[in-house]
Amino acid sequence: MHGSLGYCEFVTDTPSKPWTMQQIAAAAGVSVTTxxxxxxxxxxxxxxxxxxxxxxxxxxxxxxxxxxxxxxxxRSGMIGLAVPDISHWYFGRIARGVEEVADELxxxxxxxxxxxxxxxxxxxxxxxxxxxxxxxLIYTASREISAxxxxxxxxxxxxxxxxxxxxxTLPDVPSxxxxxxxxxxxxxxxxxxxxxxxxxxIAGFAGLHSTIERTRAIKESFPNALxxxxxxxxxxxxxxxxxxxxxxxxxxxxxxCNDYMAIGAMTRLREAGLRVPxxxxxxxxxxxxxxxxxxxxxxxxxxDMAEIGRRSAHLLIAGLHAGGFDAxxxxxxxxxxxxxxxxxxxxx
Amino acid sequence: MHGSLGYCEFVTDTPSKPWTMQQIAAAAGVSVTTxxxxxxxxxxxxxxxxxxxxxxxxxxxxxxxxxxxxxxxxRSGMIGLAVPDISHWYFGRIARGVEEVADELxxxxxxxxxxxxxxxxxxxxxxxxxxxxxxxLIYTASREISAxxxxxxxxxxxxxxxxxxxxxTLPDVPSxxxxxxxxxxxxxxxxxxxxxxxxxxIAGFAGLHSTIERTRAIKESFPNALxxxxxxxxxxxxxxxxxxxxxxxxxxxxxxCNDYMAIGAMTRLREAGLRVPxxxxxxxxxxxxxxxxxxxxxxxxxxDMAEIGRRSAHLLIAGLHAGGFDAxxxxxxxxxxxxxxxxxxxxx
DNA sequence: GTCGGGCTGCAAATCGTTTTGCGACTTCTC
DNA sequence: GAGAAGTCGCAAAACGATTTGCAGCCCGAC
Numbered sequence: 001m002h003g004s005l006g007y008c009e010f011v012t013d014t015p016s017k018p019w020t021m022q023q024i025a026a027a028a029g030v031s032v033t034t035x036x037x038x039x040x041x042x043x044x045x046x047x048x049x050x051x052x053x054x055x056x057x058x059x060x061x062x063x064x065x066x067x068x069x070x071x072x073x074x075r076s077g078m079i080g081l082a083v084p085d086i087s088h089w090y091f092g093r094i095a096r097g098v099e100e101v102a103d104e105l106x107x108x109x110x111x112x113x114x115x116x117x118x119x120x121x122x123x124x125x126x127x128x129x130x131x132x133x134x135x136x137l138i139y140t141a142s143r144e145i146s147a148x149x150x151x152x153x154x155x156x157x158x159x160x161x162x163x164x165x166x167x168x169t170l171p172d173v174p175s176x177x178x179x180x181x182x183x184x185x186x187x188x189x190x191x192x193x194x195x196x197x198x199x200x201x202i203a204g205f206a207g208l209h210s211t212i213e214r215t216r217a218i219k220e221s222f223p224n225a226l227x228x229x230x231x232x233x234x235x236x237x238x239x240x241x242x243x244x245x246x247x248x249x250x251x252x253x254x255x256x257c258n259d260y261m262a263i264g265a266m267t268r269l270r271e272a273g274l275r276v277p278x279x280x281x282x283x284x285x286x287x288x289x290x291x292x293x294x295x296x297x298x299x300x301x302x303x304d305m306a307e308i309g310r311r312s313a314h315l316l317i318a319g320l321h322a323g324g325f326d327a328x329x330x331x332x333x334x335x336x337x338x339x340x341x342x343x344x345x346x347x348x
Numbered sequence: 349m350h351g352s353l354g355y356c357e358f359v360t361d362t363p364s365k366p367w368t369m370q371q372i373a374a375a376a377g378v379s380v381t382t383x384x385x386x387x388x389x390x391x392x393x394x395x396x397x398x399x400x401x402x403x404x405x406x407x408x409x410x411x412x413x414x415x416x417x418x419x420x421x422x423r424s425g426m427i428g429l430a431v432p433d434i435s436h437w438y439f440g441r442i443a444r445g446v447e448e449v450a451d452e453l454x455x456x457x458x459x460x461x462x463x464x465x466x467x468x469x470x471x472x473x474x475x476x477x478x479x480x481x482x483x484x485l486i487y488t489a490s491r492e493i494s495a496x497x498x499x500x501x502x503x504x505x506x507x508x509x510x511x512x513x514x515x516x517t518l519p520d521v522p523s524x525x526x527x528x529x530x531x532x533x534x535x536x537x538x539x540x541x542x543x544x545x546x547x548x549x550i551a552g553f554a555g556l557h558s559t560i561e562r563t564r565a566i567k568e569s570f571p572n573a574l575x576x577x578x579x580x581x582x583x584x585x586x587x588x589x590x591x592x593x594x595x596x597x598x599x600x601x602x603x604x605c606n607d608y609m610a611i612g613a614m615t616r617l618r619e620a621g622l623r624v625p626x627x628x629x630x631x632x633x634x635x636x637x638x639x640x641x642x643x644x645x646x647x648x649x650x651x652d653m654a655e656i657g658r659r660s661a662h663l664l665i666a667g668l669h670a671g672g673f674d675a676x677x678x679x680x681x682x683x684x685x686x687x688x689x690x691x692x693x694x695x696x
Numbered sequence: 697g698t699c700g701g702g703c704t705g706c707a708a709a710t711c712g713t714t715t716t717g718c719g720a721c722t723t724c725t726c
Numbered sequence: 727g728a729g730a731a732g733t734c735g736c737a738a739a740a741c742g743a744t745t746t747g748c749a750g751c752c753c754g755a756c
Contacts, residue, residue: 020711020712020713021715022712022713032712032713032714033714033715033716036715037711037714037715040714040715042714042715043715061721064712064713065711065712067712067713068711068712068713068714069712069713069714070713071711071712071713072712072713072714072715073713073714104713281714285726
């Protein structure tokens, strides 16, 4: 068991220096060229030699240094995903989808939280693009983009795809979104068909494309809906309903621009002694896992976040391979109305 | 506005090749050495020259190629985080904590889902370590480790820290965990003090350290508790309660090894006409966001996942800087009992 | 007047791969 | 049996930064 291959002398218990291709070549009695070619298969190598080299490689557990490969090839084999907050279920799903595809297509994935677009953080991540640590970036916007001139600058000459939110001021950047308008339209019609007439909208950040689309779609059915803006968190749904109650606003239907705000709202309504759905019908958007668990279950519109992630990754990588995004088309994914217990006929 | 510096001729609309230090040097009329030194400050440079170079650098938006830096320095400036599934709230929180610290300490973060320890995936990510794409790895185990010999092999000579779960078979690898025993002990005593005597435990994967510790702590108060094993998902709590009901098992207290299973169990109990907490008291573990939202609120033990992430990152990076983990101590973080409506006195 | 030393800047080696040009060797063909 | 064709391997030049040894310059000091 000692030194069966004569290299045990190098083994130490501290993380020993990894083997270089040079050393493998030396051990096999050939030049690095030969080793490289057996690995890449770009030129034929004598089968006997090849096998000898392969054996040594597995024996030594040799892996080529990625830094050197990077330098030579100019490709890092990595893409980035920038999300406002990775600990959100919602963005986690996107991340999962992106990762699936990246993995499948042999790209590494660097996930970055922008902490809701903290400019300092964003700058860091855009720098990854510039230094070519990543070849492209999937960006999920969390607020109005016009503020981030950095993004505008970067998007000009770097491969970027928008996921989940498209950005109106940057129409040339491809995007993958849900069909927000159609989804919200279904919700609006559903509640209108149930006889509701007084509705309140708890919308998201004002500048976001999704907020605008969803609000517009709901107003198709409820032109006079009172619209308030929250921050997509449970608490803001809760707080905004508190405000409504304080002003004795009368309504029988409440649209949450996402499920969390809707659930927060529902909680507050019940605390105030209002019954859901007998007194107020509540709907959300997203169909997060919690939506099925709360009582009553939340009527909502399902978005396939993982699919958004998957499609975004496909788009980005397609663009990378094609060397440009001219041929890449933005996509809009279908949504599905999920009826649960939180909606019912308008009280008479 | 045209060619104020004479380099506009190079500007194209397709992502032009990034500038090299060579080109900056040429433009400034100096050698690359001088440019490198103005950047690194490792040797004095004539202030006038330095300023001229700095100006060009910002003008050209030059950033050194990370691949080249990597190759030369041998450091990638990246650490990895392997979690079973990034779309879980639970692991998302860990990721957030890790990211905070990585960002602060100037490390990039590569997050990888192992898809609940899919060996193929894991292998890929361990390879990142070997190729030195990442300098170290934070690993959150999702099942018994003994199966993953790959991890055992890698852990020998690579910088690894376990987060959330320690691995008994690898005692030398530093870890950051919650004090599972103390937390579960609090739950056990709480229910015992409420007069409960017949308890059921819905535990997690059998081989996990946390499962073992929590079960052991609960059995301190309920030595005869019936123990079933689930997979940490809502559905498994739901299904296991179905089994219990089918066998007409009698119990007044139910321990979920995490909140999701507890909530799933609660849902099923209510469907069966049992009231929580009047007929059965239910407790969980983790204090996920959902725990406060369900009705009744779930009594549980709060773990600070983000802090686990933060501490893990600190440990890993400390080890990297020290060049070894001999001086790095594992940590155990405190937990907190959160009382909500799902627990009450035992029915008489 | 020249020698030492601080200050700058240049050329060249280096990191570990990939890739190309070239040559040596085998094999085939007429 | 010699030239053509085909195989396989080596040496060396990239890739883009960092870092070292060396050299020129200017200054003051003896």
